[in-house]
Amino acid sequence: METALRTSLPETELASRANFAPHARVVREERPVHTSGPPLSIRGLRKSFGDNEVLRGIDLHIPAGQFVAVVGKSGCGKSTLLRLIAGLERIDAGSISFGGEIQPEDIRVMFQEPRLLPWARVLANVEVGLGRDRASGDAHARAEKALAEVGLADKREQWPSVLSGGQKQRVALARALVSRPRVLAFDEPLGALDALTRISMQRLLERVWRDQGFTAILVTHDVAEAVALADRVLVIEEGRIAHDVVVNAARPRQRGSAELAGLEGSILSHLLSADDRT
Ligand SMILES: Nc1ncnc2c1ncn2[C@@H]1O[C@H](COP(=O)(O)OP(=O)(O)OP(=O)(O)O)[C@@H](O)[C@H]1O
Numbered sequence: 493m494e495t496a497l498r499t500s501l502p503e504t505e506l507a508s509r510a511n512f513a514p515h516a517r518v519v520r521e522e523r524p525v526h527t528s529g530p531p532l533s534i535r536g537l538r539k540s541f542g543d544n545e546v547l548r549g550i551d552l553h554i555p556a557g558q559f560v561a562v563v564g565k566s567g568c569g570k571s572t573l574l575r576l577i578a579g580l581e582r583i584d585a586g587s588i589s590f591g592g593e594i595q596p597e598d599i600r601v602m603f604q605e606p607r608l609l610p611w612a613r614v615l616a617n618v619e620v621g622l623g624r625d626r627a628s629g630d631a632h633a634r635a636e637k638a639l640a641e642v643g644l645a646d647k648r649e650q651w652p653s654v655l656s657g658g659q660k661q662r663v664a665l666a667r668a669l670v671s672r673p674r675v676l677a678f679d680e681p682l683g684a685l686d687a688l689t690r691i692s693m694q695r696l697l698e699r700v701w702r703d704q705g706f707t708a709i710l711v712t713h714d715v716a717e718a719v720a721l722a723d724r725v726l727v728i729e730e731g732r733i734a735h736d737v738v739v740n741a742a743r744p745r746q747r748g749s750a751e752l753a754g755l756e757g758s759i760l761s762h763l764l765s766a767d768d769r770t
């Protein structure tokens with residue numbers, strides 16, 4: 493666990509919603525202007541694998557277009573929660589409901605590995621994200637637009653094998669964005685990248701979220717990343733949401749600022765104290 497936590501623990505007071513209430517207005521202004529993302533409500537969600545009770549009653553409301561990060565020790569059920577939200581796994585008990593009508597193609601997941609097709613060129617890999625619409629007349633144009641959004645328009649004819657790790661992840665992001673999803677779930681999408689590439693990818697994620705206004709759920713091991721990107725950080729412990737920390741820092745965020753470092757420290761101390769108890 494400690495190796496996964498990337499920063500040292502600064503001395504800090506615990507974060508609480510009350511501490512940040514005066515800044516609430518600023519956060520609302522920092523929301524994407526046009527929110528396409530639906531709100532999401534989870535009630536009493538449970539999931540076990542055999543005897544292993546992984547999620548033991550998750551209750552959560554995510555407002556439309558919010559950017560939520562999920563952290564917790566390895567094996568606590570973060571990916572399971574994401575897979576349930578994305579409909580990739582069956583719920584044992586409880587419910588997950590989105591506000592209004594939602595189609596399966598409105599939800600996209602991006603994983604740590606880019607999962608590109610090695611026999612298809614970059615543009616064709618992005619078109620895969622269109623699903624059924626891949627055969628439509630504007631498929632090329634939409635894929636080109638998504639590639640341009642991640643800054644890779646000039647790589648459209650390349651094979652995945654010649655791209656760097658960061659470029660592959662940008663192609664994977666373009667593939668996720670091309671269908672204009674209303675919910676984007678990220679499962680440690682930047683976990684395999686070096687520190688600098690990671691920061692530039694974080695900025696890219698934040699920009700596309702602000703431009704497109706989807707509801708974002710980011711699972712990460714990196715607490716600094718969570719507080720840099722999210723409106724709110726959830727800590728999962730023993731199958732439940734043990735802490736729900738609001739991040740009210742104005743965007744664009746000042747990485748390394750005292751405010752973010754303080755929040756990061758308080759979340760790390762939650763995680764480490766949970767680790768000590770097990
Ligand atoms: N398909 C499955 N079959 C059986 N057990 C599973 C399955 N998927 C997950 N689990 C178990 O559920 C628990 C939670 O797994 P999950 O992948 O959600 O954890 P995580 O929080 O994402 O961990 P990490 O940070 O290491 O990715 C683990 O004990 C894991 O072994």
Ligand SMILES: [Mg+2]
Nearest residue numbers: 570571572679
């Ligand atoms: Mg996981």
